[in-house]
Amino acid sequence: MKVDTQLAEDIALAEHDNLNIEMWGNLAKYSTFKIGGKAKYIIKAENRTQFIEAIRLFVSHDVPFYILGGASNVLIDDKDWNGGVVITKTPPTDFRYENGIVEVFAGDYLPALIHKLASWDLGGFEFLVGVPGTVGGAIVMNAGTSTKGICDFVEKIEVLGKDGGLYLISNKELQWGYRHCKLPIDGYIVRAWLKVFDKKAQDILGFVREHMAWRREHQPIDMPCAGSFFKNPEETAAGYLIDQAGLKGYRVGDAQVSTKHANFIVNLGNATASDVLAVVSHVKEVVKDKFGITLEEEVKFISHS
Ligand SMILES: Cc1cc2nc3c(=O)[nH]c(=O)nc-3n(C[C@H](O)[C@H](O)[C@H](O)COP(=O)(O)OP(=O)(O)OC[C@H]3O[C@@H](n4cnc5c(N)ncnc54)[C@H](O)[C@@H]3O)c2cc1C
Incomplete structure (x- = not known):
């Protein structure tokens, strides 16, 4: 009897317990450009555990895949993708704060994270409020303005290496460039520790309002x-x-x-x-x-x- 390996793979992926797997979902709806074909498997990873599990699932089934955060700095091909995509963008659910550092999931949506931190009277990188991406995507792209970037706020990151290992990488081990950050090992950013400062929520939100008004006028x-x-x-x-x-x-x-x-x-x-x-x-x-x-x-x- 001939085993239909394709079907077996589909079933194994679709039946995977904790993960929300969308079959042949439309990538355009996830991208800020509203452009892109369909992907055979889309997994929306809402936290660190799901993100790691999703990557390991694709690796173990030899499914070619790529990662999207907020899909706000990508132009996705019109053709369909016979592989997987892990999408990490998620509202920040919780974060740990200690001694001026917050620990966050790489998929945390930046504008929402900035608002959440403001409600705790913590700020610093609110100049990124108009960047509709995730923490991980912002680090990979070294998102910023002409004067400041996320590179100024990253203490360290956790990376799931393509070899399957988890690594902690400090800011100075990252090669930051203009809209670019090279990791010392090949892999995916899972968590980040970001510097924050005591700031009044009303001051942060005042800045956010002015900044977004400026953006709406010019962009x-x-x-x-x-x-x-x-x-x-x-x-x-x-x-x-x-x-x-x-x-x-x-x-x-x-x-x-x-x-x-x-x-x-x-x-x-x-x-x-x-x-x-x-x-x-x-x-x-x-x-x-x-x-x-x-x-x-x-x-x-x-x-x-
Ligand atoms: C209206 C608008 C305004 C913008 N303004 C700015 C601005 O002022 N400054 C600026 O710098 N950018 C700006 N951007 C661009 C974009 O928002 C940023 O580059 C953002 O940081 C991208 O994050 P993302 O999560 O959307 O990444 P994505 O677009 O999803 O991905 C970008 C790259 O990062 C990779 N990636 C994503 N997450 C991970 C991860 N966890 N681990 C490893 N790789 C990962 C992806 O594979 C891809 O190669 C703007 C975009 C829009 C639509």
């Missing part, structure tokens, strides 16, 4: 997008170059260079990843022709090929 944050699409070149801002090249409003299908901020590409409704990639390629070509500068993508393209 198209009410439209599906992935934030700034290109990294700023050393000498100038990517948005300035794109604007000066006359590309605001440039559109392919439903993907458009925002008319509000030229470094944002927005989804007007039914944009595909191919539409966005066509806009990206045109923008890079025109900016290179006009200014001799090659723009580098900040947003990561996730290919399903």
Whole structure:
């Protein structure tokens, strides 16, 4: 008798006790760009235990997989993915606080974490309140503004290595760069310990209100997008170059260079990843022709090929 290994694998995964497994779920609904094909298995990991278990499950079944936090810095392929995705974004349920350090799950949604900490009169990294990602995604991307980044607040992280081991890694062992952080070992961020300071909730929330009002005025944050699409070149801002090249409003299908901020590409409704990639390629070509500068993508393209 021929054993249908594919079916056996499906059943084993779907029946796994503690994990919420969605079969052939639509990735677009998880991404802030609202773009992406379907994935054979999507596991939403709501805490450290589920995250580790989800990764070990895929590894033990030889299922190729990748990790998403808030999917706010990725452009996901239109094609379907015959593998797994672990999504960690979750409201922060609890955190441990001791001597100016909070211990949090990598999937904690940053804006919600900032509000939760404020209710305990703790603050420091509220400048990240407009970053719709997770703690883990923010560390991998070294999320921040022009002056500060999450790198200034990380004490240490816990990483599940691709070898299956758990490692504690201190801030100075991480190689921080502009919108980038290289781990000393290959793996996935599971927990983080972040520095916080005594601050009055009303001061933090006052800052948050002002900051978000500024964002709403200057950035198209009410439209599906992935934030700034290109990294700023050393000498100038990517948005300035794109604007000066006359590309605001440039559109392919439903993907458009925002008319509000030229470094944002927005989804007007039914944009595909191919539409966005066509806009990206045109923008890079025109900016290179006009200014001799090659723009580098900040947003990561996730290919399903
Ligand atoms: C409206 C808007 C405004 C934004 N503003 C800013 C801003 O001001 N500053 C800024 O820096 N960014 C900004 N961003 C971009 C984005 O929000 C940040 O880069 C954010 O930190 C990404 O986190 P995420 O959880 O969404 O990561 P994702 O997009 O889900 O993933 C990004 C990368 O990290 C990896 N990853 C995620 N979690 C883990 C983990 N636990 N372990 C290992 N790898 C992991 C993923 O595999 C992927 O390669 C903005 C985005 C939007 C949509």
